[in-house]
Amino acid sequence: MGHADPRPIGVFDSGVGGLTVLRALRARLPDEPMVYLGDTARVPYGTKSAEVVTRYSLRNAAFLSGQDVKLLVVACNTASSVALPALRATLGIPVVGVIEPGARAAARVSRSGNVGVVGTPGTIASGAYQRALAAERPGARILVQACPLFVPLAEEGWVQGDVPRLVARAYLAPMRQAGIDTLVLGCTHYPLLRAVLAEELGPDVTLVDSADATADEVEELLSRGVVGRASAGAGGLRVFVTDLPERIPELSARFLGERVERAEHVDIQGS
Ligand code: DGL
DSSP states (O other), X not given: OOOOOOOOEEXXXXXXXXHHHHHHHHHHOTTSOEEEEXXXXXXOOTTSOHHHHHHHHHHHHHHHHHTTOSEEEEOOHHHHHHHHHHHHHHOSSOEEOSHHHHHHHHHHHOSSSEEEEEEOHHHHHHTHHHHHHHHHSTTOEXXXXXXXXXXXXXXXXXXXXXXXXXXXXXXXXXXXHHTOSEEEEESTTGGGGHHHHHHHHOTTSEEEEHHHHHXXXXXXXXXXXXXXXXXXXXXXXXXXXXXXXXXXXXXXHXXXXXXXXXXXXXXXXXX
């Protein structure tokens, strides 16, 4: 076991979606203090170029380093798919992304090796899931689909009924026909649409949410003493956003399962 380390775990995302990852982390590690940064002024990342997303990610990480975090969780699939090498080269602390844990979990649960991945256009275009799955499960047949309409549906709370069902049907039809047995929810927002996706794909398809797999990985780093644990009862949460925080109480209730009444606005420089 490593030494105790009271510093917080830093978590960032392009906006509120990463709160689904924070939720899994807080459930798994209730004694760890955490600092979350949502770059709500610049969301979405999923439709932006790898260069821009990497630049934004480095700046988010610099802000969290200033909060003296002991470990960084990149709770955004798009940022994880393009910016991890730059983040790891720059920061002197462990950096955990969401892609590899999700790919590992999918490779483990798939019986047939026919695996679908849904994500933002940026995540799918990067090929990061395709590479990670191929490495974890050589010979896997991987089908991918960018689903940009899922993000606004989740943010607006349109997660049930005909509208999300028809959108999901259109996006998922090729995978359904191809007989996938596992679908990776490769975007922070998609767990909110889990019920609709499960209904569309039927009971034979397992949905893999990389939030839980990522929380497992962080817990393992603490257990192995790569970073020290905080002491019992230390777990608090600070939430920062780069746009005005008006919608955070409502959005955090849905994405985090806890109502964050007071998110702090922070103006991080650079565009
Ligand atoms: N957080 C992003 C992701 O997981 C989704 C929202 C966005 O496009 O910024 O890819």
